[in-house]
Amino acid sequence: MSDPRTTMGDPVHLALPHAPPQPAKGCRVCAELVVRRRAAWQRGDLSAATDASVAIRHHPHRGRHRL
Numbered sequence: 058m059s060d061p062r063t064t065m066g067d068p069v070h071l072a073l074p075h076a077p078p079q080p081a082k083g084c085r086v087c088a089e090l091v092v093r094r095r096a097a098w099q100r101g102d103l104s105a106a107t108d109a110s111v112a113i114r115h116h117p118h119r120g121r122h123r124l
């Protein structure tokens with residue numbers, strides 16, 4: 058039997074393997090990618106939507122503090 062204590066206390070959303078990556082706060086590039094992704098979804102362009110998600114996931118999110 059598994060320890061019941063290990064089944065609690067993990068708020069991470071593991072049930073959504075296809076959940077789109079979230080843009081970093083304050084990252085303008087990500088914000089624009091999210092807009093593009095939404096537009097792609099709305100016109101049924103899954104390829105473009107996936108491209109935007111991949112771009113967000115791999116974006117380094119360099120803000121103003123680093124150049």
Ligand SMILES: [Zn+2]
Nearest residue numbers: 084087116118
């Ligand atoms: Zn970013």
